[in-house]
Amino acid sequence: xxxxxxxxxxxxxxxxxxxxxxxxxxxxxxxxxxxxxxxxxxxxxxxxxxxxxxxxxxxxxxxxxxxxxxxxxxxxxxxxxxxxxxxxxxxxxxxxxxxxxxxxxxxxxxxxxxxxxxxxxxxxxxxxxxxxxxxxxxxxxxxxxxxxxxxxxxxxxxxxxxxxxxxxxxxxxxxxxxxxxxxxxxxxxxxxxxxxxxxxxxxxxxxx
Numbered sequence: 001x002x003x004x005x006x007x008x009x010x011x012x013x014x015x016x017x018x019x020x021x022x023x024x025x026x027x028x029x030x031x032x033x034x035x036x037x038x039x040x041x042x043x044x045x046x047x048x049x050x051x052x053x054x055x056x057x058x059x060x061x062x063x064x065x066x067x068x069x070x071x072x073x074x075x076x077x078x079x080x081x082x083x084x085x086x087x088x089x090x091x092x093x094x095x096x097x098x099x100x101x102x103x104x105x106x107x108x109x110x111x112x113x114x115x116x117x118x119x120x121x122x123x124x125x126x127x128x129x130x131x132x133x134x135x136x137x138x139x140x141x142x143x144x145x146x147x148x149x150x151x152x153x154x155x156x157x158x159x160x161x162x163x164x165x166x167x168x169x170x171x172x173x174x175x176x177x178x179x180x181x182x183x184x185x186x187x188x189x190x191x192x193x194x195x196x197x198x199x200x201x202x203x204x205x206x207x208x
Contacts, residue, residue, distance in 0.1 A: 022047055033057070038065070054079055063089070078103050087113070102127060111137065126151050135161065142166075150176045159186070166190040 022039040029035045034057060038050035045068035052061035058081055064072030070089040078084045082105045088096030093116040100109040106127050112120035118140045124133040130153050136144030142161035150156050155178070159171035167186040175181050179198060185206045186192040195204035 031055075041067075043068075090115075152176060154178055162188070167192055 022041055025038050025040055026034060027036045033055055034053050036050065036052045038046050039048050041047050046065035047067070048065060050061075050063050050065060051059055054060045056079075058079070059077055060079075061074075061076050063070060063074040066072070069092045071091060072089060074085075074087045074089055074094075075083055076085040078101075080103060082103060083101050085098075085100050087094055087098045090096070094113045095115055096113060098109075098111050098113055099107060102108050104127070106129060107125055109122070109124050111118060111122040114120075118137045120137060122133075122135045122137050122142075123131060126132045128151065130151060131149050132151070133146070133148045135142050135146040138144065141164045143163060145160050146158070147155060148157040154176050155174050156176075157171070157173055159167050160169050162168040167184075167190055168188065169186060171184040171186050171192055173181045173184075182194050182197040184192040184194050185204075193204060193206070195206040196202055
């Protein structure tokens with residue numbers, strides 16, 4: 001049986017050996033300011049963390065590499081140091097949760113990528129943190145149900161998209177107090193006709 005001290009020593013030796021095999025690369029701009037820094041192995045492949053910098057030497061980008069390929073977390077920063085974008089990469093493709101933040105650090109957008117393709121629910125938020133919009137995505141396009149909200153949290157619109165920002169089927173608008181204002185029917189050409197409104201009642205005969 002190996003002792004804990006021996007195992008720790010072997011791990012430490014391995015770690016130091018791995019670090020020694022990497023070469024630090026620093027790139028400077030025309031003003032002799034550090035632009036980026038990363039490590040490469042003996043095959044000149046990027047390994048580990050890469051950093052990019054603003055003119056004041058604060059970090060503008062941090063991303064991870066394995067064998068020269070983006071793999072791991074990628075973070076962009078606002079000039080004030082707060083996170084702007086946080087994404088995940090797998091073997092060079094954006095893959096996993098994706099989030100955007102405003103300059104104050106409030107979550108602005110969150111969604112999901114699968115092997116480089118936007119898929120799942122896209123959510124957009126007001127600076128207050130309340131939900132502004134949620135849309136279903138498939139193959140990088142809006143496909144499926146969507147909802148839009150007033151800044152007081154009340155539902156404003158709900159309907160469905162087809163192959164992009166094209167309404168299809170039933171589309172409903174609500175007031176800030178929650179009253180149904182109108183109902184519309186949208187065809188495959190994204191042409192929407194109002195068939196009922198709060199003001200006029202039934203306008204057109206349309207079967208839903």
